Amino acid sequence: MLVHSASQLLTIAGAPQRGCDLGHLGIIPDGAVVLHGDKIFAVGITSELLQAYPDEERVDAKGHVVMPGFVDPHTHLLWVGDRAAEFEMRLEGRTYLEILAAGGGILSTVRLTRQASLQAMLEDTRPRLRDMLTHGTTTAEAKTGYGLQTDTELRMLQALLLRGSGAPAYSSPTFLAAHAVPPECK
Numbered sequence: 001m002l003v004h005s006a007s008q009l010l011t012i013a014g015a016p017q018r019g020c021d022l023g024h025l026g027i028i029p030d031g032a033v034v035l036h037g038d039k040i041f042a043v044g045i046t047s048e049l050l051q052a053y054p055d056e057e058r059v060d061a062k063g064h065v066v067m068p069g070f071v072d073p074h075t076h077l078l079w080v081g082d083r084a085a086e087f088e089m090r091l092e093g094r095t096y097l098e099i100l101a102a103g104g105g106i107l108s109t110v111r112l113t114r115q116a117s118l119q120a121m122l123e124d125t126r127p128r129l130r131d132m133l134t135h136g137t138t139t140a141e142a143k144t145g146y147g148l149q150t151d152t153e154l155r156m157l158q159a160l161l162l163r164g165s166g167a168p169a170y171s172s173p174t175f176l177a178a179h180a181v182p183p184e185c186k
Contacts, residue, residue, distance in 0.1 A: 002056035003066055004032040004046045010067035011043055025067075033066060069138025069169075076179075077132075077142035077171060078125045078156050081112035106146070106180050113146040113156070121159035133169040142171040145179030153177045 009031020017024060032049040034042040034056060042049060050058075086104045099105050116124070132140060144156040153175065160173035 001035045001059060002032060002049060002053050003035070003059045003061050004050055006031045006033075006046075006061040006064055006066040008065045008067075009033060009043060010065065012068055031066065067136075070136045072132065072137050072140040075132075075140045075142050075171075076145060077128055077140060078121060078144065078160055079109050079113050079146040080116040080120060080124050081109050083109060107183055109146050110148050110180075110183070114149065114152045118155055118159055118162075121156060122163055125159060125163055129163065129169055129171065138169050140169065140171045141174055143174045143176040143179070145176035148177075148180060148182035150177070 007029070009028040011026030011028065012024075013026045014024070028043065028045060030046045032044060032046040033040060034049060034053050042053070083104060086099050089099050089102070089104065094102075096105060100107060113121075129140070142160050144153045144160070147153040147156050157173055157175055160171060163171065
């Protein structure tokens with residue numbers, strides 16, 4: 001496949017960038033990329049690659065930036081519940097401990113996640129993963145951690161593994177059983 005006519009093609013070629021070396025994007029204006037399977041075969045200026053690969057299937061990226069996907073190495077992708085009300089409490093000046101004492105915080109998420117079925121976990125997780133992909137994340141490490149008990153943590157891990165089939169982005173599951181102290185162990 002030949003993706004061509006990108007306003008900018010970002011190659012981010014070379015060694016990993018750190019410190020003062022950050023920001024070298026390897027921008028090719030009017031760029032193109034040739035893909036064979038899941039491998040990048042060639043990159044360059046559109047006119048050159050169109051001429052060199054006339055028989056490739058083509059995708060016109062005019063008006064777009066083509067770049068590598070983001071890799072998110074630390075996510076808590078899977079939980080059940082909604083803690084949006086806590087945002088308002090924070091705006092009112094309440095501390096995390098006050099929110100926790102009022103039944104919010106991680107323990108509210110733990111409670112709802114423990115009550116959730118495997119199907120509910122999958123249904124809550126898939127839209128988050130789609131949103132991540134929409135914003136450019138193609139690979140994410142996804143932790144368990146909101147169960148704080150063996151059966152829930154294993155159910156969460158199962159949901160993360162099942163979620164992989166047919167998902168729009170790739171996630172690498174991590175078993176994080178000791179995310180916080182369970183309320184029954186205080």
